[in-house]
Amino acid sequence: MEHPENDDQYAGLVVNAGVAQPPSVNPYFRPKKRAPRLAPEAYIEGILNGDITILSQAVTLVESNLPADQAIAQKVIEACLPYSGNAIRVGITGVPGAGKSTFIEALGTELCKAAQKLAVLAIDPSSERSKGSILGDKTRMQELSTQDNAFIRPSPSAGSLGGVARKTRETIVLCEAAGFDTIIVETVGVGQSETAAHSMVDFFLLLQVTGTGDELQGIKRGIMEMADGIAINKCDGSNVDKARVAKTQFKNALALFPTPESGWHPYAVTCSAVEHTGVQDVWKMVEDYMTFTKRNGYFKRNRTQQAKYWMYETINQHLLDSFYHNPEIEAALEDTEAAVLRNEISSFVAAHNLLNQYNNQQ
Amino acid sequence: MEHPENDDQYAGLVVNAGVAQPPSVNPYFRPKKRAPRLAPEAYIEGILNGDITILSQAVTLVESNLPADQAIAQKVIEACLPYSGNAIRVGITGVPGAGKSTFIEALGTELCKAAQKLAVLAIDPSSERSKGSILGDKTRMQELSTQDNAFIRPSPSAGSLGGVARKTRETIVLCEAAGFDTIIVETVGVGQSETAAHSMVDFFLLLQVTGTGDELQGIKRGIMEMADGIAINKCDGSNVDKARVAKTQFKNALALFPTPESGWHPYAVTCSAVEHTGVQDVWKMVEDYMTFTKRNGYFKRNRTQQAKYWMYETINQHLLDSFYHNPEIEAALEDTEAAVLRNEISSFVAAHNLLNQYNNQQ
Numbered sequence: 001m002e003h004p005e006n007d008d009q010y011a012g013l014v015v016n017a018g019v020a021q022p023p024s025v026n027p028y029f030r031p032k033k034r035a036p037r038l039a040p041e042a043y044i045e046g047i048l049n050g051d052i053t054i055l056s057q058a059v060t061l062v063e064s065n066l067p068a069d070q071a072i073a074q075k076v077i078e079a080c081l082p083y084s085g086n087a088i089r090v091g092i093t094g095v096p097g098a099g100k101s102t103f104i105e106a107l108g109t110e111l112c113k114a115a116q117k118l119a120v121l122a123i124d125p126s127s128e129r130s131k132g133s134i135l136g137d138k139t140r141m142q143e144l145s146t147q148d149n150a151f152i153r154p155s156p157s158a159g160s161l162g163g164v165a166r167k168t169r170e171t172i173v174l175c176e177a178a179g180f181d182t183i184i185v186e187t188v189g190v191g192q193s194e195t196a197a198h199s200m201v202d203f204f205l206l207l208q209v210t211g212t213g214d215e216l217q218g219i220k221r222g223i224m225e226m227a228d229g230i231a232i233n234k235c236d237g238s239n240v241d242k243a244r245v246a247k248t249q250f251k252n253a254l255a256l257f258p259t260p261e262s263g264w265h266p267y268a269v270t271c272s273a274v275e276h277t278g279v280q281d282v283w284k285m286v287e288d289y290m291t292f293t294k295r296n297g298y299f300k301r302n303r304t305q306q307a308k309y310w311m312y313e314t315i316n317q318h319l320l321d322s323f324y325h326n327p328e329i330e331a332a333l334e335d336t337e338a339a340v341l342r343n344e345i346s347s348f349v350a351a352h353n354l355l356n357q358y359n360n361q362q
Numbered sequence: 363m364e365h366p367e368n369d370d371q372y373a374g375l376v377v378n379a380g381v382a383q384p385p386s387v388n389p390y391f392r393p394k395k396r397a398p399r400l401a402p403e404a405y406i407e408g409i410l411n412g413d414i415t416i417l418s419q420a421v422t423l424v425e426s427n428l429p430a431d432q433a434i435a436q437k438v439i440e441a442c443l444p445y446s447g448n449a450i451r452v453g454i455t456g457v458p459g460a461g462k463s464t465f466i467e468a469l470g471t472e473l474c475k476a477a478q479k480l481a482v483l484a485i486d487p488s489s490e491r492s493k494g495s496i497l498g499d500k501t502r503m504q505e506l507s508t509q510d511n512a513f514i515r516p517s518p519s520a521g522s523l524g525g526v527a528r529k530t531r532e533t534i535v536l537c538e539a540a541g542f543d544t545i546i547v548e549t550v551g552v553g554q555s556e557t558a559a560h561s562m563v564d565f566f567l568l569l570q571v572t573g574t575g576d577e578l579q580g581i582k583r584g585i586m587e588m589a590d591g592i593a594i595n596k597c598d599g600s601n602v603d604k605a606r607v608a609k610t611q612f613k614n615a616l617a618l619f620p621t622p623e624s625g626w627h628p629y630a631v632t633c634s635a636v637e638h639t640g641v642q643d644v645w646k647m648v649e650d651y652m653t654f655t656k657r658n659g660y661f662k663r664n665r666t667q668q669a670k671y672w673m674y675e676t677i678n679q680h681l682l683d684s685f686y687h688n689p690e691i692e693a694a695l696e697d698t699e700a701a702v703l704r705n706e707i708s709s710f711v712a713a714h715n716l717l718n719q720y721n722n723q724q
Contacts, residue, residue, distance in 0.1 A: 074710065074711060077708055078708055309709075310713075311710075311712045315716060340669050341670060346443045347669050347676060348528070348532060349436060349439070351673050351676035351677045352676075354677060
């Protein structure tokens, strides 16, 4: 994407971001390593009993691109649906270096101590290209991953952001049916994955690191507008003053935006994940938001809108994937695009040529 | 769309905004009123000769949803393409009441006096629902519409924003081939149409009206980030002081955003379309931007990116339209969506059911 402010223009195009890579299963769960496939009923029973091993195996099916796996996965999701929806869903984003892992570890550990069951999921479309997403590295959250009440899952790998996001959205259903009270969806904070995460969570937290001078420059356009709250991390040591300044900067910046439809006024707090200070304040903000939006009806309204959104998004992704992953189209696309970039052929004629080629196969 | 900050999430969904309405031709150019269809060569020759009547008839074909019309339209566009690209393309948006029509009339009249050929196009997806877009009302621009050098065209009507935008984008090619130096693309300033306009213009102007108290509250999220410049209109009479205050507010707000990839720093100017003051300053801003971006190479790079974007956008729109305008799908969609909203069926199973129904027809 050449210009950040154009990200949203390209939303209809996300599938294309993955065209270059063939679909593949999550590198952390290669088929050969996998447990044998069970009957749908076995997964459903295991999940409803809160069996983490079974849950993990079911998520692997959700993430798989094999039709046989998908067939079972859809049955399991459908059966789990009536038992889902009871968790608090929190999206957490922040630029690399903001300390997301450390923050989630600190927050998660406290939640688990409070007997909360926490699932940490991730959306990182780059995981495919980079083979082994940074969000896939469990060793980042060593303390948390030892907790019985924590379920940490790396980002699914897929041919497109749409695919990655859909799988994460489906995994939420399974985790909630397995009795998790809190779902954290982590994103890398570098683009469209935020939009996808925002469309599946109740509260969207922007984790910001201070000490970079102008704190606002690092933020991807549009992300601050999505945030229901901002946590300024690394408010420790020589950073404390800078963090307080940043807090004021964000306060002023947030005041410029219209009140979101939730009626909630986003605000910024400081914390130090390393020193475990202020993390409680962040969580209190989340809980206050839940109380506030459940009272004014936005919470339910937003979830309904999200369900509708995901139906259309799934349809659209499937239609586009079928086209862009079609072998003939994949073969022709590069040359056609090049001709358009050389202005030898109009965008529209190029599009129609490819569509005719596609439809003649059907 | 329930929440403004979610607009970009729905970019993949714009086609659905039109599902409820059957495709129809532009209400201003009903077939029965229409001139007889000519051979492609006749349209091409007329357009290249700058014949406004022929241009207007060709645009009608571009806007038509009849396959026979589209076949001719695509031939004409393709032939005009080598002669297009020489105009300055300016997008103008602003909330209703900002005085867009008066401003465009004032600016356009001056441009025409300077012997510039000006085409005013519009993108207003609501034109379909409201039957007769506000942007279609030529009487708004009485002075300008009497100018020989002005070509004013209402928003095309179509089944979706994507369709409306594509037709406007194609019309730009024809207008440029007909020798227009300046293309203004007007949008209603209430949502996604801005993104569409932004993706087809060189300079994007936000027209803002003052006197509303907090000038920033009225702005749709994301639109200010798109603006290459802001014109604060109605800087006249008792409004002058307020306008100057607003100018400062915008200056401060704009300073919070990262420098766009163009390298150009957007700024705000005041003007009064009614008193014809400051309109020259706005145009000087546009001309300075053109000089600046042509020098640093962004101008060309941006147009190339836009051409690529429109190829993919056209493909995606076509794939989605084929699905959502399929009679069986149109019949099933409402009930399925209702079931999802009642949480009786998962978003994903609902999507797969509809997709299976669609694919079994192919």
